[in-house]
Amino acid sequence: xxxxxxxxxxxxxxxxxxxxxxxxxxxxxxxxxxxxxxxxxxxxxxxxxxxxxxxxxxxxxxxxxxxxxxxxxxxxxxxxxxxxxxxxxxxxxxxxxxxxxxxxxxxxxxxxxxxxxxxxxxxxxxxxxxxxxxxxxxxxxxxxxxxxxxxxxxxxxxxxxxxxxxxxxxxxxxxxxxxxxxxxxxxxxxxxxxxxxxxxxxxxxxxxxxxxxxxxxxxxxxxxxxxxxxxxxxxxxxxxxxxxxxxxxxxxxxxxxxxxxxxxxxxxxxxxxxxxxxxxxxxxxxxxxxxxxxxx
Numbered sequence: 001x002x003x004x005x006x007x008x009x010x011x012x013x014x015x016x017x018x019x020x021x022x023x024x025x026x027x028x029x030x031x032x033x034x035x036x037x038x039x040x041x042x043x044x045x046x047x048x049x050x051x052x053x054x055x056x057x058x059x060x061x062x063x064x065x066x067x068x069x070x071x072x073x074x075x076x077x078x079x080x081x082x083x084x085x086x087x088x089x090x091x092x093x094x095x096x097x098x099x100x101x102x103x104x105x106x107x108x109x110x111x112x113x114x115x116x117x118x119x120x121x122x123x124x125x126x127x128x129x130x131x132x133x134x135x136x137x138x139x140x141x142x143x144x145x146x147x148x149x150x151x152x153x154x155x156x157x158x159x160x161x162x163x164x165x166x167x168x169x170x171x172x173x174x175x176x177x178x179x180x181x182x183x184x185x186x187x188x189x190x191x192x193x194x195x196x197x198x199x200x201x202x203x204x205x206x207x208x209x210x211x212x213x214x215x216x217x218x219x220x221x222x223x224x225x226x227x228x229x230x231x232x233x234x235x236x237x238x239x240x241x242x243x244x245x246x247x248x249x250x251x252x253x254x255x256x257x258x259x260x261x262x263x264x265x266x267x268x269x270x271x272x273x274x275x276x277x278x279x280x281x282x283x284x285x286x287x288x289x290x291x292x293x294x295x296x
Contacts, residue, residue, distance in 0.1 A: 001090050002105040005083040006033055012070050012112055023059050024048050033107035037136035055120035055128075055140055057112045065115055072143045078151055079110060082139065085152030085194075089159045092194060096276035101166040103135035108155070113142040119243060123253050125202045127151055131158025132183075134166040146202070153191045153199040160187040160279060167280035172228040177256070178294050180235045181219060182283040185260025189268065189275035203254035204261045212258055218251055219259035223287065224295045266290035 008030055015026040031047035038045040052059060057066055073079075086108065093100065113120045113127075120126060126144030131137040137158045141147045164183055188204040207215055222234050233241040235256035238248035264275060267289040271278075278286065287294045 001094070001102050003083065003086045003090065003108065004033070004105060005079055005086070005108040005110070006030075007079065008109050008111060009070055009074050009079060013067065016066050016070070020059070020061065027051060027059065030111070031109065034109060034133075034136040034138060037103075037107065038133050041133055051111070055113045055117040057114050066112060069112055069115070069143050073110075073112075073141070073148070076143070076148050078141075078143075078148070081152045082108065082110060082155045085155045086137075086159055089156035089190070089194060092190075092276045093160070093163050093279055096274060097280060100163060100280055102163050103166055106135055106137060106159070106162060108137045108139070110139045110141065110151075113140045115142045117142075119240060123239065125150075127154055128201075128203075129154045129158040131161040132165050132170065134162055137162060150199065150201065153195055154201065156194055157187040157191050157201065160190045160275070164279050168282065174226055175228055175231065176223065176283070176294075177219065177225045177231055177234045178223040178287050178292075179283040180231050181223075181256040181260035182263060182286050183260070184235065184257045185262070185264035186275045186278055186286070188257065188261045189264040190279075193275055200261075201257070203257040205258070206254065207252060207258040211252065212262075215251055215255035216259045216262055218249065219256055220263075220292050222249070223292060263287065263290040263292060266292075 011030045015023055015030070018026055028048050035045060035047060038047070115121060120140065121142055121144065126147030127141040127150065129137060129139045137155065139151060139154055141151055161183060188200055191199045219234050225231065225234060229246065232244045232246045233249040233251060237251045237253040237255050239253055241248050263286065267278065267286045268275065270289045284294055
């Protein structure tokens, strides 16, 4: 696997020196490495539109916080640490499952987020990623202390997804809650294998006690719910579901991640496997090992 972490720091510094009217075109060039990979799955992918709708930096105005934030990320060696984390993660996955299918090249872009976006900065401590399209990883961050510390772990989490979906078929029409929460749980367990408990993301650790028990009950009750448009409430929780135009089901933020990690841990305990070694296993097998009833 060839891992290419693009120099989006230089691209963003150039972008923020341009007039506001020129910035969408510059951002489109920044995202260009991901465009072909994502369009092959989604059809024509408007990554600038996705940036606007998501938690990316604002394109419609000046903000004197942006340039210092990018420079802070450079000083913290974010791009180098992301590359090192991905190479370590790939060595572990390749060693655990020799011959596992994977993209020949994985393009990685790190993009600045919006410091005023509650979803990014409050609910997700300043960072998250997208890596489910083999060959493409996007990492979005605002340089909070947590994000600067854990962005490499987020990269490893996303690489686990990247390899998984080169082996496990993901169909937006038929994908289930079970598949999504298994994928998130395994990816977080993988991060823990690489770097310890402290590396886990806030989305996997924010629920404990009775709140975790209730969330686990609701998520597993919906384990066979299918269709990409029906999954956000179970995976991301009510607040994010509303942002995505979905009907809430009464779950706290990132409930599917916490439930997924519990499922992954039960699977690992039952089988003696690792999260790296489980990267290509079907979700129905993992759910069965974890004792979670599923229609498949």
